[in-house]
Amino acid sequence: MRINEDYLLGYYTVKDKNGNKRTYQSYRDPLTDEVKKMGVGWKRKKIKSERQALIYLRKEIETKVKNRIYDDGIVVETFGELIDIWYATWSSGVRQTTINTQMQLLERYILPFFPRExxxxxxxxxxxxxxxxxxxxxxxxxxxxxxxxxxxEKIRSLLRQITYYGYKRGFVFFDLQMVDMKIPTDRGIQASIRRKKKFLDNSEVEMLLAAIKEKYKTHFIGPKMGELYYDLVEFMVRNGLRISEVGALTVDKIDFENRILTIDEGLVSAGRSVKDYQLNPTKTIASTRDLDLDDRSIEILRNRIDCNQKRRAEMKQRRNGELVATYYRNYGERKPYQKKVRDSKSYRETDYLFQTQNGNPVVYHSFNEFMNGQGSNPKPVKCVKNILKEKYPSFRKHITTHTFRYTHVSLLAEAGVPIKAIMERVGHSDVKTTLEIYNQVTKASKEKVILEVSSWEFTPE
Structure with missing residues (x-):
């Protein structure tokens, strides 16, 4: 089936400051009736004329529409068929990470009660x-x-989205948004209590950093990448980044002269092997930002660069057969002997700032293994959580990579920094997200005030 020419609208070509051309073709989506456009860069596709660019674009649009279009006379009989039609329209306009999240909600919570048949x-x-x-x-x-x-709320929203699509097109005979789907009040209270446990106060940050130091001191012999996770935790507390944003950081994003860090990408690693990690634009438009850095953050970044350069030099020596190390035999008098250190097949040279000894960017699951002992390691390894339990029994909070983002917001709120400034710093697009944390801190501050007042004693002479 070829695309009906009525779907094609106007086109135009633009040229950037470097002289590179890009052509855009507008079209009307026959399924949603929305006006959309598709573009192509001449240089990237080795296109030499506007006519050639339009031929390419129209083929691409034809393929896209052909894969999604449905006959006007289609009859939807099952919920599964409705999902398929809705998905074909919806999925083309959202990010892959959003698709993955929504499909997990669908499989886990909706399909058991609204089966495809x-x-x-x-x-x-x-x-x-x-x-x-x-x-x-x-x-x-x-x-x-x-x-x-x-x-x-996410489950309800997804269910309503699918069924409303069918209602608008006459496949479903009532609007699900009119159905009373209340959420019990106590579910919000439960979340509020959990959020309160998410952020750390100053003393808890100090306990956590001390426990990480202890782990490196006691359980690591000459760590190759320095105290990587110590740097990571402190940097995230000081700057409030998401772990995906930290994972995507590279040297070229730092302006040391003006002390600014550019946040414009996020690393997608969930459910993927290292070779399939992907860099995406930031979560929202507000998440793309320039972050002012303090002295300690600058020091941490320089330390990461230094560790990465040393590791790169070491791996080069290994590759060239120039690195020799001293070993000891496990029997007899344990006499030392020297041997060339083998090259590492798993190492790859990258520009990531926070990278492991293999050159891979730090991601949440490697952090969780270090912090909470979760991972594929068959041998029981003492994690930071164990050390906290032994040395700081008053520390009762579960640590995740998002804890430090909450902590950053809460410490700024406690210091009286305006909400607008906090939103811009952490890249929140919705003030509601910031206010939820801000209100928790305010409540905690009120409790401190009462404790302080209760401690006052006025004894008359």
Missing amino acids: LPVSKLGHLYVEISWAKILGLKAKRTQMPLEKATL
């Missing part, structure tokens, strides 16, 4: 209300606690 004719008010009550009875896999408000 369910006739759409049965999607009535009573069926939905009964199914929603069953979803409210589910428990989170890790905590075995009832699902929190944020998760339930």
